[in-house]
Amino acid sequence: MVATTALTVMTVMAVSPWLVQAPLLASLAGRVPGIFFGLPLVALASLIFAATHHEDPAQIRLATVHWTVWLGGMLGMVLAVVLLLGWLQ
Amino acid sequence: MGVTTEPESSRIVAISPDDGSAIDLRNPALAAVLSWAVPGLGQLYQGRTTKGSLFMAAILTTFVLGLWLGGGKVVYASWKPGDTRWAFVCQAGAGLVALPAVVQSAQLLGPARQPLLLNGFMAPPLAPGQYVSRSYADRLARHDPDIGPDDFFDKPPLKQFRRDQLAQWHRQLGKFFEIGTLYTMLAGMLNLLVVYDAWAGPLGLSEDEKKRRAAESAAAALPAPPESAS
Numbered sequence: 001m002v003a004t005t006a007l008t009v010m011t012v013m014a015v016s017p018w019l020v021q022a023p024l025l026a027s028l029a030g031r032v033p034g035i036f037f038g039l040p041l042v043a044l045a046s047l048i049f050a051a052t053h054h055e056d057p058a059q060i061r062l063a064t065v066h067w068t069v070w071l072g073g074m075l076g077m078v079l080a081v082v083l084l085l086g087w088l089q
Numbered sequence: 090m091g092v093t094t095e096p097e098s099s100r101i102v103a104i105s106p107d108d109g110s111a112i113d114l115r116n117p118a119l120a121a122v123l124s125w126a127v128p129g130l131g132q133l134y135q136g137r138t139t140k141g142s143l144f145m146a147a148i149l150t151t152f153v154l155g156l157w158l159g160g161g162k163v164v165y166a167s168w169k170p171g172d173t174r175w176a177f178v179c180q181a182g183a184g185l186v187a188l189p190a191v192v193q194s195a196q197l198l199g200p201a202r203q204p205l206l207l208n209g210f211m212a213p214p215l216a217p218g219q220y221v222s223r224s225y226a227d228r229l230a231r232h233d234p235d236i237g238p239d240d241f242f243d244k245p246p247l248k249q250f251r252r253d254q255l256a257q258w259h260r261q262l263g264k265f266f267e268i269g270t271l272y273t274m275l276a277g278m279l280n281l282l283v284v285y286d287a288w289a290g291p292l293g294l295s296e297d298e299k300k301r302r303a304a305e306s307a308a309a310a311l312p313a314p315p316e317s318a319s
Contacts, residue, residue, distance in 0.1 A: 053293035
């Protein structure tokens with residue numbers, strides 16, 4: 001247990017500075033419009049919500065899809081309203 | 090969700106909302122602490138390997154991704170006036186991966202006036218007028234392309250920074266400072282759900298429990314029966 005913890009933390013700490021200095025990845029990220037960075041967060045939140053509400057992997061998968069559609073839909077509607085208000089101004 | 094203690098063995102178990110089976114929570118408090126320290130470790134300790142691995146991969150990946158998007162500068166602890174880093178309260182939810190920020194901050198503001206990891210990883214930005222050790226100032230001037238020897242006043246035995254490093258980071262990273270902060274904050278906040286799952290089992294309700302609650306709600310919504318005449 002202690003070894004797993006130490007190994008995980010050390011791996012994360014070792015990988016992070018390398019990633020920070022990876023210029024190719026950085027230039028790729030720079031070309032992605034900002035709004036798309038929200039999509040992985042919607043998927044992550046759905047996955048964690050689903051996995052903390054169920055125990056069976058099949059149910060977790062179903063609930064992840066359900067939450068992604070629900071959360072994505074809600075945020076999409078908010079975005080649509082904001083864009084509409086911006087267009088009307 | 091349901092937590093119960095089985096009398097014959099004194100085991101603490103939760104009831105799975107999917108098939109009604111018992112989930113052995115072992116020592117829930119220890120599992121919760123482990124899940125905070127390393128996301129998913131509490132579930133691994135309880136023998137729930139699929140969920141444990143899933144939580145560990147998802148949360149640590151998001152945290153590291155956020156750190157990378159923010160140029161390694163978005164996770165730091167600072168309680169200075171003018172730069173109170175409230176985001177760190179959420180980031181700390183991710184556990185030990187955020188711990189270097191606390192150590193770095195304590196060292197930089199302590200008598201040593203320099204972070205423990207001298208490359209400044211997770212160290213708070215230098216404020217205008219902040220004193221740092223000579224070795225840390227020299228190291229920054231050598232290795233940080235945006236900082237030169239002229240950016241420090243010589244105040245033996247220390248050096249005093251004369252610019253605003255946080256403003257410099259914002260100029261350098263643009264939108265990625267906020268995006269990286271958001272990723273790391275969300276990883277920390279979602280880990281609190283994982284901690285709760287390790288402590289008390291799944292949050293979902295079983296079909297039977299849903300039906301029972303629906304019946305209770307329906308009964309409560311019915312009008313009260315008229316009082317019988319005595």
